Amino acid sequence: MDFLFGNILHGLAVAMTPANLALCFAGCVLGTLIGVLPGLGPTATVAMLMPVTFWLDPTGALIMMAGVFYGSQYGGSTTAILVNLPGESSSVVTCLDGYAMARQGRAGAALAIAALASLFAGTVTTFLIAWAGPAIASVALQFQSPDYVAVMVLGLVAAVVLAHGSVVKAVAMILLGIFLGLIGTDVSTSEQRFTFGLDTLFDGIGFVPLSMGLFGLAEIMFNLEGGAEGNRTRVAINRLWPTRRDFREATPAAVRGTLLGCFLGVLPGGGSTIPSFAAYSLEKKLARDPSRFGRGAVQGVAAPEAANNAGAQACFIPMLSLGIPPNAVMALMVGAMMVHGIQPGPQIIQKQPDLFWGLVASMWIGNLMLVVLNLPLIWIWVKLLEVPYRFLFPAVIVLCGIGVYSLDNRLSDVVLMAFFGVFGYGLRKLECEPAPLLLGFILGPLLEENFRRSLMLTGGDASIFLTRPISLSFLVVSVILLAAVLLPAFRQRREQWTEEA
Amino acid sequence: MSLDNPSVAPATARSRLNHDTLSGALCAAVGLLGLWAGRSLEAGTAAEMGPGYVPRLLCLGLLALGLVIALTGLRRPGVRPGGIAWRPLLVVTLAVLVFAGLLERLGLALAVVAAVVIAGAATPGARTRETVIAALVLAAALVLIFITGLGLPVPALPRFDR
Structure with missing residues (x-):
């Protein structure tokens, strides 16, 4: 335990430097700002703001990106409560009871409950990361190539299980992502692959133009389908502080939501959407009077808000301790690390203690900042809701352009982003999820390298994957997961979850 | 979603x-x-x-x-897949490509103005004056942030001395 607190103190020292505090704050503000605006989810927000962080040192950059991530998560809940518009899928359930409370004139209490439940969840999860991250990493340091192959397969399978819609299509999207990741110069033989003689592609497709096109531009095109206007009804905010009865009802719900969020968030493929749905249905099952849900039940706000915040932070654990991103936002984080020349993986905690502990501590500070940002300053965000989309999206387009260009000062990257914008729009039209594609793209090169190395060590004998206990257990879990998705009973349940999401 | x-x-x-x-x-x-x-x-x-x-x-x-x-x-x-909204698709893509085409030649300010004005056409109902004002404000802000502040190596305005 001493060791744990020592490390957290070390992290606080890193995170409390004026520069990092400012970055954390800037990240939270920017994230909330964009999260409040409907239509741009956390993935798009992080993708768009990522290039701004390339000027910073790696620790500062990750602190800011993390701030953007949970800030945008938070902003989504605010709009869910105030105007019944979930900024992202993870705050969809918050709409149900949050907006109901707002209509009863208890918007302030709903906002406060959401903020405090999130803060509680964030605090617990910060300690979980500090405790579990190094433990998992120390196991992972013994991983060899076959084990890495197996753990990546598990990560990809989990992404398939939790993707929306068809399983087969999600697998196809992963393969497509891996294929895009192969383009460029082969690392082992330095031979050109699939570059079609284009200089731009010699170093491979850039991660930034790909993700900003797929998530940023495509999202804008999609949002503009319905025109750039929108009318919203507003609710007044009066009293901020919840009553004592609210606290009594919300506290156990927030605790359960946090636990559920931590658990579901750590799993590969995890994130914040499924925990929030699961927490809501759990509360509804446990409640003495389930009919109150949907009519302004405090638990219906506290539990999902705690769960989505816990889930959002818990998914940092596999990303930081294994270097394997469990979802698209974490894939963006891994990509940002690589841009800074840091190889993600279990060695990070030992080699870059400032980065790891600083990031962990900054998450807790960031959660605190969010409460301050969202309670007393709520009127700013309410005003912001009135900025029309037609002013916003041209600015976002231009920011995407500058961001991609600034990475390497290459115009071809901007053109590539435009291409992937169109491609991403097409994928959405075909109901193909871009998130598995991004995971495949990030993991593809690593997967190939480790696969090649594993078979080189054994002289081409593929049974190595089944004889090493670590890789065998990962593969067994993958097979079970995949089989489970294809079983009818589970399939229905998964469709329910992802349909609601 | x-x-x-x-x-x-x-x-x-x-x-x-x-x-x-x-x-x-x-x-x-x-x-x-x-x-x-x-x-x-x-x-x-x-x-x-x-x-x-x-x-x-x-x-x-x-x-x-x-x-x-x-x-x-x-x-x-x-x-059948839902209808493709060609207008935003093409206009957004064009705005990005024009931005790329102008950035190094005419500088950040004009590239931003051009891209924003084009992007404004993505939805029906033109409000030209509003869009142009927004474009100018945005261009000034971005030049300040990215060129003055962060030192992005592109010209702010076209240079005629070459």
Whole structure:
């Protein structure tokens, strides 16, 4: 335990430097700002703001990106409560009871409950990361190539299980992502692959133009389908502080939501959407009077808000301790690390203690900042809701352009982003999820390298994957997961979850 | 996610040209393209994989999966993909390309103004004056942030001395 607190103190020292505090704050503000605006989810927000962080040192950059991530998560809940518009899928359930409370004139209490439940969840999860991250990493340091192959397969399978819609299509999207990741110069033989003689592609497709096109531009095109206007009804905010009865009802719900969020968030493929749905249905099952849900039940706000915040932070654990991103936002984080020349993986905690502990501590500070940002300053965000989309999206387009260009000062990257914008729009039209594609793209090169190395060590004998206990257990879990998705009973349940999401 | 977009085409027409058929065909086509484009890459053996080993495996996988998806689509006629909103698609893409074309030649300010004015046409109902004002304000802010502040190596305005 001493060791744990020592490390957290070390992290606080890193995170409390004026520069990092400012970055954390800037990240939270920017994230909330964009999260409040409907239509741009956390993935798009992080993708768009990522290039701004390339000027910073790696620790500062990750602190800011993390701030953007949970800030945008938070902003989504605010709009869910105030105007019944979930900024992202993870705050969809918050709409149900949050907006109901707002209509009863208890918007302030709903906002406060959401903020405090999130803060509680964030605090617990910060300690979980500090405790579990190094433990998992120390196991992972013994991983060899076959084990890495197996753990990546598990990560990809989990992404398939939790993707929306068809399983087969999600697998196809992963393969497509891996294929895009192969383009460029082969690392082992330095031979050109699939570059079609284009200089731009010699170093491979850039991660930034790909993700900003797929998530940023495509999202804008999609949002503009319905025109750039929108009318919203507003609710007044009066009293901020919840009553004592609210606290009594919300506290156990927030605790359960946090636990559920931590658990579901750590799993590969995890994130914040499924925990929030699961927490809501759990509360509804446990409640003495389930009919109150949907009519302004405090638990219906506290539990999902705690769960989505816990889930959002818990998914940092596999990303930081294994270097394997469990979802698209974490894939963006891994990509940002690589841009800074840091190889993600279990060695990070030992080699870059400032980065790891600083990031962990900054998450807790960031959660605190969010409460301050969202309670007393709520009127700013309410005003912001009135900025029309037609002013916003041209600015976002231009920011995407500058961001991609600034990475390497290459115009071809901007053109590539435009291409992937169109491609991403097409994928959405075909109901193909871009998130598995991004995971495949990030993991593809690593997967190939480790696969090649594993078979080189054994002289081409593929049974190595089944004889090493670590890789065998990962593969067994993958097979079970995949089989489970294809079983009818589970399939229905998964469709329910992802349909609601 | 579906909340973002209320204007999907009515789901009445059941067609063989549905999501599955088309996305399956896309994957199969990429698989074929990869096999063809990578035909000269040496595969090597499992113990000594060449640059073509994994790509070939992957493209075969894509081809097979694509065919499976397309066949299910053909067998089970489903909803045709919702109408493509050409206007935002083309206008947003054009705005980005124009931005790329002008950035190094005419400088950041003009590239931003051009891109914003073009992007303004993505939705019907032009409000030219508003858009131009917004474009100028944005251009000034971005020049300050990215060139003055962060030192992005592009000109702010066109230079005529060259």
